[in-house]
Amino acid sequence: MRHAIHGFTGELVLPGNPAYEVARRTQDDTVDRRPAVIARCRDSGDVAAALRHARETGLAVRVRGGGHGPDRFAIDDDAMVIDLASMRAVHVDSTGPRVRVEGGATWRDVDRATQAHGRAVTGARIPSVGVAGFTLGSGSGWLERKLGLAADRLRRARVVTADAQLVTASAEEHPDLFWALRGGGPSFGIVTELEFALHPIDEVAAGLLAWPLDHAAAVTSAYAELMADAPDDLGGGLALLNGAPFVPAPLRSTPLIAVLVVWTGAGDAPVSPLRALGPALDFVRPMPYAHLQAMFESPEPYTARLHGVGGFLTELSPQVVAVLADHQRSKPAPEGSMLVQPLGGAVARGDARSSPLGGRDAPWAYQAGAAWFDPDADPAVADWAASLQAALAPYTIGEAWPNFIPERDATRLRAAYGADIWGRLQAIRACWDPDDVFSAGHAIALP
Ligand SMILES: Cc1cc2nc3c(=O)[nH]c(=O)nc-3n(C[C@H](O)[C@H](O)[C@H](O)COP(=O)(O)OP(=O)(O)OC[C@H]3O[C@@H](n4cnc5c(N)ncnc54)[C@H](O)[C@@H]3O)c2cc1C
Incomplete structure (x- = not known):
């Protein structure tokens, strides 16, 4: 052809x-x-x-x-x-302060450019994730408690619409389209440029505190208590580790419970209640934000089979961690992560007037990923992910943000937004893409 x-x-x-x-x-x-x-x-x-x-x-x-x-x-x-993989230019306006990002850039491209100016915007925890796909589906990263989701930081977008016209969407120009792009998914047009509000983030205190897994109950309770009224500057999450390469040899075969500390405030990270529990590893130290972002870098091209699930949790309790630990043990995939991340802060302050995304009241979210190489393991991984979601159901609230819904599922997508927001997204979609051109992935169904 x-x-x-x-x-x-x-x-x-x-x-x-x-x-x-x-x-x-x-x-x-x-x-x-x-x-x-x-x-x-x-x-x-x-x-x-x-x-x-x-x-x-x-x-x-x-x-x-x-x-x-x-x-x-x-x-x-x-x-x-x-x-869009060749459209990756990033322009930092250090006086604005804004960053303009082409529609095919990854977070690696953006972090490199913005860190040269001592600034940042909430980006993906894995640097090779695309900026546009990430932002259109929410954009949850280490800085979310401080700065909000990437969708919340979007200030302007250039979009090629279904009739092949290039338009600008912002609070002033086509505000309906702009609202939909701030988390309403990829079915409103092809985003060729995104503009974000930057924040001064240069050096952070970050790294892991880790204990053998038999300390899980005490660590979990102390972390939940610490985060209940923590300042927005304290982010990160609780993770389960097994054989991570950066763990020193004597502990590498020991299942660990870890708190990843991300502190964007002044001075030392306020984590003394955790240090009082005597972590076996204490890697928390000052570092450039770019080093934190590079911590979970994967080699390129990354050639694993991937599956991830996630959702909002009502609590972080020893029971929740017990479910995660069981599934960490039974995971039929050699790689992947288990993370429970604290929400609140700037995430909770976002509302339906500025973004279609829900989940603003949830105190915690989880994400569990599997990476494997043997196609014969595909069914076992799917069963494992379903079992994890079912076991966490008593602690789960609402539906996950679109980025954490790993398949095309109109019912889950509708539930993620709620009936009223879904109706408004449908009306905007009918206006900008009446012929259903952008029907793939997490597309909003036409009314
Ligand atoms: C290993 C891994 C880690 C992840 N970590 C996080 C995380 O920390 N936080 C989080 O929120 N999500 C995370 N995600 C989910 C991820 O953000 C979404 O899957 C996102 O859609 C990926 O975007 P992409 O551009 O890389 O992918 P693609 O597969 O290229 O695109 C995903 C969707 O977005 C559309 N799209 C991409 N670019 C554009 C554009 N310029 N204009 C219009 N539509 C576009 C595509 O058509 C497709 O529907 C992760 C996913 C993986 C696999």
Whole structure:
């Protein structure tokens, strides 16, 4: 099949082209789709040209950013993939202070640029996650208690709409579209640029305190009590570790319970109640924020099979940690993480007037990920993830933010927003994409 695209200056990667086998893969090895054409765009003009061509030729449209989304979100069989991976420029306006980010950038690109100015915005805990996909689906990261979600920090976006027009969305221009983009998902248009409000974040105190798992009850209770009235500057989470490479050899085969401390305030991190419990490891120290962000860097290209689940919790209790520890032990995947993160702070102050995202009252959230290499283990991992969600159900409140719903599920997506917000998102979608062009992934169903 030949695809000449009028006005397109980027690269078209077609089946049979040597680059095709690499270009059709994502971060997740379970995604194994064969698109009709992959349009590697250089700018918003290319995005509009590729989109126009797809609509004229009847090709389904998929949009690829950082490639961390689940199966069929960004890559699909026989589709036109509008690939933004070459659009990664980041411009920091240090006087604003704002940062403008092209639609295919990853958090690695953004953190590198903003840290040169001693500033930051809430980014993903894994640097290779795409900025646009992350932000459109909430954007939960280490700085969320201090700065809010990435969606909350979005100030302006440039969007190629379903009719291939480039528009600006902000509080002043197309405020309905802007509201929908702040967490309403990827079905309102192709975001070619995002502008975020930056905050001065340079050096932080961060790192792990860790204990053998038989200290879990005492550590959990002390951490829950500490976070109940902690300042917004204290973030991080509680994690279960097993054989992490940075753990010194004598403890490497010991299951550990750890608190990851992220302190953005002045002086020492206020974690003395935890230190009083005598951690076996105390790695908390001052470091540039960029070092914290790089702590969970993965080699590129990362070629594991990935599955993650998450949700909001009513409590962090020894019972919750016991469920997590059971599932850490039984996980049929060699890699992955278990994290319970404290919410509150700036996350709780967001409201429906400024963003469609719910979950603002939840005190805690969890995320559990599995990374594995053997396709034969796929069913066991799916069963394991379902079992974990079921065991946590008595402690779960509401529905997770879209970024933590790992499959296309209209019922869960609707529940994540609630009926009123869903209705408003549907009306905005009907206005901006009446022909259902952006129907993939966590698309808001047309009314
Ligand atoms: C290892 C891992 C760690 C993660 N960590 C976090 C975390 O800490 N916090 C969190 O909130 N989420 C996290 N996530 C979830 C992640 O944020 C979402 O899956 C997100 O959608 C990924 O975006 P992407 O651009 O990397 O992926 P893609 O697969 O490229 O895109 C995901 C979706 O966004 C759409 N999209 C991408 N770019 C654009 C664009 N420019 N315009 C319009 N639509 C676009 C795609 O079409 C697709 O529907 C993690 C996921 C993984 C696999």
